[in-house]
Amino acid sequence: MKQPIIIAVDDDPQVLRALSRDLRSTYRKDYKILSTESASEALNALKELKKKNETVAMLISDQRMPEMLGVDYLSKAKKEFPEAKRVLLTAYSDTDAAIKAINDVQLDYYLMKPWDPPEEKMFPVLNDLLEAWQNNYTPDYEGLRVIGFQFSPKSHDIKDFLSGNLFPYQWMDAETSDKAKELLVTYSIDMKDLPVVLLEDGTYLKDPSVTEIAERLGLKPHASAELYDVVIIGAGPAGLSAAVYGGSEGLKTLLIEKRAPGGQAGTSSRIENYLGFPSGLSGSDLSRRAITQATRFGVEFLSPAEVVDIELQDNYKILTLSTGAKINTRSLIIATGVDYRKLDTKGVSDFTGAGVYYGAATTEANGCRDREVFVVGGGNSAGQGAMYLSQYAKTVYLVIRRPDLTETMSHYLIDQIKDTPNIRLLPCSEIVEARGNGHLQELDIKELNSGNIQTLHADSLFIFIGAKPFTDWMPINLFKDPRGFIETGRNLFLYSNFKKSWKLEREPYPLETCVPGIFASGDVRATAMNRVASAVGEGAMAISFVHKYLAEI
DSSP, rough: OOOEEEEEEOHHHHHHHHHHHHHHHHHHHSSSEEEEEESHHHHHHHHHHTTOOOOOEEHHHHSSSSSSSSHHHHHHHHHHHHHHHEEEEEEGGHHHHHHHHHHHSSSOEEEOOOOOSSHHHHHHHHHHHHHHHHTTTOOOOOOOEEEEOOTHHHHHHHHHHHHTTTTTTEEEETTTTTTHHHHHHHOOOGGGOOOOOOOEEEEEESSOOHHHHHTTTTOOOOOOEEEEEEEEEESSSSHHHHHHHHHHOOOOOEESSSTOOOHHHHHHSOOSSSTOOOBOOOOHHHHHHHHHHHHHHHHHEEEEEOOEEEEEEEEEEEETTTTOOOEEEEEEEEOEEEEEHHHHHHHBGGGGTTTTEEOEEEEEGGGGGTEEEEOOOOSHHHHHHHHHHHHSSSEEEEEEESSTTTTTTTTHHHHHTTTTEEEEESSEEEEEEEEEEESEEEEEEETTTOOOOOEEEEEEEEEOOOESSTTTTTOOOBBBOOOOBBGGGGGGGSSTTTTHHOOOOOOOOBBBSSSEEEEEEEGGGGTTTOHHHHHHHHHHHHHHHHHHHHHHH
């Protein structure tokens, strides 16, 4: 935590040195001591300190200064740090001015010069003032701060990116937060420039793209090597597992992620059936642990980075990123996972990011405090999302088409939902229309058995209605099943034209696609089990087959 600051101002260099010396001798362990001979310089410093989210505990100023009187300086300084204690140094002849300043600038104390010995004439007074300040002091958040509008899709994208990439941040609604309004004035930022990301060094990004934010936060968008043994596309559980095993087994490994590590699992508020974690763990915690583990083994991680093309040249795979950069690799693992299916219902697409969210329960939960929230879906992701949101929302409505959850959700989640009083199940129901003015406000919900439609107030809608494979981006002609999942291993023999493309004497390895040296693992693969543990297992298996393939070429 940053140290609070004591600022001393006196135009007499000798007095200022003595004052700074005495302050440091007693308070330097708990406070940063700054000093200057110029009141104007001190005021400019205060403005910069405020931008950097620093805290000023005490302002000490001499009264008689040629640039401006101490009382005038303290009055101006109060506007920047109104909670700071204000102390005036005076000569005997300035006593009347000091007494007047008690009322004019809410002066906390005036000290007579000289103050020797400080143990008797200075420190007891300052100790009392600093103790009183500490009793009322609540430290400001010191990390990233995001100011925007609650129902802004761009604000949602930034929050989702930061939380997905495990960057702690403080969200402030520009319309409801007094602190946000104060910061906008401090930085001279107009509402039209929102959202804005305030960085820890006092700088800020107005209406930034995710790429701009990533670069400022030190994420790596460019590969450093000319050739890799294996490149993994997708940092979900399968991709992260492959990265850990690839790095630990000495392969030159590159992991590429378009958005944030963890995939769909990374957005889960609580995974309770993963081996070795009896109390469960969040998807973000699992992602954080895996990224730390992979980088410890020397794995290079690019994010955000998007692969848009794959070319084959002899035994090499040449990847092209959206930036135009080329990456060469001897083998490739596709672990792009799945993407949320869109709810094709009237009005829903109008409010995506403005009250309607796909996944994102952990990102938007705080904005749902004491509000009416709806969750669509009957699988484990929907159940986990509903349970997490119930800690914030006034009511969570779980909308499903089936009569109950028994066929689609794990038993432990069903029991938890039954025992949560502010979760209401709406069975045999579907949403038929979403409405609002600029953001979601109402939902029309149809009861399927009777056909009755009721209109309910809705502040937010979270959609978990299954997933589709994230394979539309792939330019290379890999065999896929009718739903778009990548075929691997012996399933490739079911395709009549497989032999035309496969020219090796051996059969494809179990996770190998129709192109030698390109593997698929996790949820993107046809016949995958769609469980975190199985995805982790497949990531490790893929590396074992990569070793076999590399030994052949």
